[in-house]
Amino acid sequence: MKINKPKHDVNPDLAKERLKCNFNIEEVTNIIDGGKDKTVQRKKIEDIALNNGASLDEVPEECLSIKERYENAVRKSCVYGNLVRNEMLEITGIENFESPVLRRTADAFFKDISPFMLHLGMFVPTLIGQCTPEQTAEWLPKALDMQIIGAYAQTELGHGTFIRGLETTATYNPEKEEFVLHSPTITSYKWWAGGLGKTANHCVVMAQLYTQGKCHGTHLFIVKIRDLDTHMPLPGITVGEIGPRMGFSSADNGFLRFDHFRIPRENMLMKHAKVEKDGVYVKSAKHGKLTYGTMVFIRVTLVSEMSFNISKAATIAIRYSAVRRQTELRPNEPEPQILDYPTQQHKLFICIATAHAFQLTSCWLWNTFQAVLADMKKGNVDTLPELHALSSCLKAVSTSDALSHIEQCRFACGGHGYMLSSNLPFIYSFVAATRTYEGDYTVLLLQTARFLVKASEQAEAGKKLTQTVSYLNRTANADRLNWDNTHEGIIKSFQVIAAGKIGQCVKSIRDRTASGMDYEDAWLMTTVQLVGAAEAHCRAVLLNTYWSEMRKITEASSADVKKVMHQLAVLYLMYWALEKTGDLLKYSSVSKKDLDELQRRYEELLAELRPNAVGLVDAFDLRDEILHSSLGSYDGRVYERLIEEAHKSPLNDEPVNQSFHKYTKPLMLGKL
Numbered sequence: 001m002k003i004n005k006p007k008h009d010v011n012p013d014l015a016k017e018r019l020k021c022n023f024n025i026e027e028v029t030n031i032i033d034g035g036k037d038k039t040v041q042r043k044k045i046e047d048i049a050l051n052n053g054a055s056l057d058e059v060p061e062e063c064l065s066i067k068e069r070y071e072n073a074v075r076k077s078c079v080y081g082n083l084v085r086n087e088m089l090e091i092t093g094i095e096n097f098e099s100p101v102l103r104r105t106a107d108a109f110f111k112d113i114s115p116f117m118l119h120l121g122m123f124v125p126t127l128i129g130q131c132t133p134e135q136t137a138e139w140l141p142k143a144l145d146m147q148i149i150g151a152y153a154q155t156e157l158g159h160g161t162f163i164r165g166l167e168t169t170a171t172y173n174p175e176k177e178e179f180v181l182h183s184p185t186i187t188s189y190k191w192w193a194g195g196l197g198k199t200a201n202h203c204v205v206m207a208q209l210y211t212q213g214k215c216h217g218t219h220l221f222i223v224k225i226r227d228l229d230t231h232m233p234l235p236g237i238t239v240g241e242i243g244p245r246m247g248f249s250s251a252d253n254g255f256l257r258f259d260h261f262r263i264p265r266e267n268m269l270m271k272h273a274k275v276e277k278d279g280v281y282v283k284s285a286k287h288g289k290l291t292y293g294t295m296v297f298i299r300v301t302l303v304s305e306m307s308f309n310i311s312k313a314a315t316i317a318i319r320y321s322a323v324r325r326q327t328e329l330r331p332n333e334p335e336p337q338i339l340d341y342p343t344q345q346h347k348l349f350i351c352i353a354t355a356h357a358f359q360l361t362s363c364w365l366w367n368t369f370q371a372v373l374a375d376m377k378k379g380n381v382d383t384l385p386e387l388h389a390l391s392s393c394l395k396a397v398s399t400s401d402a403l404s405h406i407e408q409c410r411f412a413c414g415g416h417g418y419m420l421s422s423n424l425p426f427i428y429s430f431v432a433a434t435r436t437y438e439g440d441y442t443v444l445l446l447q448t449a450r451f452l453v454k455a456s457e458q459a460e461a462g463k464k465l466t467q468t469v470s471y472l473n474r475t476a477n478a479d480r481l482n483w484d485n486t487h488e489g490i491i492k493s494f495q496v497i498a499a500g501k502i503g504q505c506v507k508s509i510r511d512r513t514a515s516g517m518d519y520e521d522a523w524l525m526t527t528v529q530l531v532g533a534a535e536a537h538c539r540a541v542l543l544n545t546y547w548s549e550m551r552k553i554t555e556a557s558s559a560d561v562k563k564v565m566h567q568l569a570v571l572y573l574m575y576w577a578l579e580k581t582g583d584l585l586k587y588s589s590v591s592k593k594d595l596d597e598l599q600r601r602y603e604e605l606l607a608e609l610r611p612n613a614v615g616l617v618d619a620f621d622l623r624d625e626i627l628h629s630s631l632g633s634y635d636g637r638v639y640e641r642l643i644e645e646a647h648k649s650p651l652n653d654e655p656v657n658q659s660f661h662k663y664t665k666p667l668m669l670g671k672l
């Protein structure tokens with residue numbers, strides 16, 4: 001495979017690691033990409049992106065001022081957007097504008113984030129999901145062609161989670177056939193939308209719809225906020241950037257206030273509900289939450305996004321761990337590579353396995369999502385609640401797990417992992433936001449819990465449940481599962497844990513209502529347990545999906561690839577079984593002896609995977625231009641790169657900084 005041609009000689013330790021690898025790396029890359037043809041397509045697209053020198057920064061972006069960073073990111077976004085529009089979409093097909101491959105190439109341009117990301121990430125998907133055919137014809141081609149640039153303005157200063165509590169109003173005036181958008185309070189300022197502050201000239205706005213004196217709840221509107229020629233905000237619009245934050249530093253998250261701002265009636269996105277010219281409100285949707293569709297879509301895509309981010313962090317940390325040597329094990333022996341420490345393997349190999357688990361689960365979730373969309377096209381919304389429950393918990397758990405694994409990767413790189421040039425802090429702060437945005441972790445797990453409690457009651461009543469909760473049918477009457485130390489046994493025990501926790505929640509709610517509490521309070525008092533139950537359900541889904549999809553996808557693989565893919569999946573099962581021993585002890589007949597045996601097997605498995613560790617991260621096939629890491633490059637020249645990066649610090653531009661003469665010297669001389 002022609003990848004990552006090293007500019008320098010490869011670090012000898014890393015070169016030796018590659019000789020140890022006993023499986024065909026390209027075969028695993030093809031599995032990750034979803035087939036050989038997909039790998040070929042990805043490489044073609046990456047070549048287009050990476051052969052374009054405009055992605056290179058003379059000064060590292062983190063060394064620029066806030067303004068320079070933004071301006072540099074816009075420059076690169078325009079070059080990148082143009083490439084996407086003119087060359088890459090021809091290869092993927094326009095319908096795949098959000099293909100993970102395009103997302104991956106964006107990282108060659110931006111260590112942090114593009115100010116245009118939300119345009120493609122949320123504005124365009126909202127047009128696709130929420131417009132009538134006429135509206136689609138009007139706006140989508142312009143948006144895809146970047147003639148208009150949009151943001152998704154839903155969250156307000158006072159409300160993000162509770163969408164029904166949003167305060168922005170859209171009041172219909174039948175005389176003028178217009179909506180009047182207004183921000184009545186300080187808390188109703190739109191807040192946070194990516195690209196809204198300085199970049200976007202349009203945005204989709206979620207607002208409370210009033211017509212004929214009645215409020216019909218939140219609906220979506222497309223609003224032009226800036227003049228297309230001068231880019232000046234239109235009269236009635238106050239718009240700006242919300243200020244520095246933990247990450248997302250090269251984008252412009254924005255605020256927006258409306259002062260009786262008028263838009264034509266046709267700017268209400270009317271796929272699921274409309275307001276007639278005379279002001280009559282007509283709802284066509286069979287389900288009340290279809291205006292939340294973009295959020296469901298993004299939650300689905302975030303699982304693959306998490307796989308990508310973990311694979312980047314794991315590649316950096318494992319290559320570095322092969323190069324780094326530390327501490328004598330025995331006197332006068334060479335210091336070992338830190339990758340030889342089982343504790344290091346424990347931190348890192350789970351990251352490789354998790355990247356695979358999330359990748360396979362995300363493909364499965366994507367297919368489920370497509371099936372639900374097809375059902376909805378036929379007018380059947382029955383499968384939506386299960387998709388909402390699944391996408392909510394998988395978004396919550398995948399973002400949360402990704403965050404803690406990426407932090408482990410940083411820990412695994414010691415002090416150098418703290419350097420921005422390692423790229424680990426960028427990856428971490430980017431992923432930290434994902435745990436919050438598109439629905440906070442706790443809030444989304446509680447949405448899944450609502451579904452699980454209902455499912456449990458249905459199982460109790462003898463109803464046959466849908467696939468992802470069908471284990472509740474089987475385990476409804478099970479108390480403690482007989483422990484079975486096989487892979488299938490571990491998966492089953494996670495289903496029993498989930499069923500047990502959901503059952504305990506139902507019991508707590510019932511006990512509380514029986515003792516006189518109303519249902520809302522009983523639910524509230526039980527929410528700590530409900531979050532735990534939804535997480536347990538999600539773990540059962542992840543374990544089961546990863547295991548079964550891995551077996552399917554490797555059916556035709558070579559024996560060596562089958563073996564290593566199998567080892568990773570077993571590692572994933574064992575890791576989580578050992579993490580959840582308390583639950584296993586509570587809900588199964590597992591003994592101390594069984595757990596000791598599991599621990600021993602897990603440690604052996606780490607040692608078995610050790611020779612293939614570098615090969616496994618090479619199989620992610622992340623080119624240096626995408627990794628942006630002094631610690632993780634293919635050639636492993638870690639120390640040379642750290643020194644090279646240090647020289648780029650603006651503080652090294654001159655031998656003596658002016659502050660010495662201005663402040664330090666007067667202090668030294670007692671003249672301050």
Ligand SMILES: CCCCCCCCCCCCCCCCCCCC(=O)SCCNC(=O)CCNC(=O)[C@H](O)C(C)(C)COP(=O)(O)OP(=O)(O)OC[C@H]1O[C@@H](n2cnc3c(N)ncnc32)[C@H](O)[C@@H]1OP(=O)(O)O
Nearest residue numbers: 081106114116117120121161163289292388437438439450
């Ligand atoms: C050119 C350069 C380009 C660069 C490259 C670009 C490449 C593209 C890359 C793409 C990457 C993507 C990046 C995306 C970045 C995103 C950034 C962040 C954006 C945002 O954060 S937008 C704002 C998101 N906000 C939220 O998520 C808010 C969370 N809150 C909610 O979702 C709801 O309010 C909540 C919590 C669900 C409650 O809603 P509520 O209306 O109060 O409903 P109830 O709780 O009362 O439930 C009633 C009933 O409805 C069911 N329900 C709720 N939601 C849904 C749903 N979405 N679908 C279906 N059903 C739903 C709920 O379960 C209840 O059912 P019952 O049967 O129990 O009654």
Ligand SMILES: Cc1cc2nc3c(=O)[nH]c(=O)nc-3n(C[C@H](O)[C@H](O)[C@H](O)COP(=O)(O)OP(=O)(O)OC[C@H]3O[C@@H](n4cnc5c(N)ncnc54)[C@H](O)[C@@H]3O)c2cc1C
Nearest residue numbers: 152153154155159160161192193194433436437438439442
């Ligand atoms: C980097 C970034 C980018 C963003 N981009 C956009 C964007 O482009 N467009 C947009 O519209 N929004 C955007 N957002 C906003 C984002 O969607 C919200 O911040 C997110 O949905 C969380 O809502 P919140 O901030 O209101 O948190 P809150 O709901 O105030 O949460 C605070 C705490 O309260 C808890 N909590 C809240 N409600 C409950 C409950 N019912 N039960 C139990 N606990 C609860 C939460 O768990 C959390 O711990 C972005 C946010 C970030 C950080």
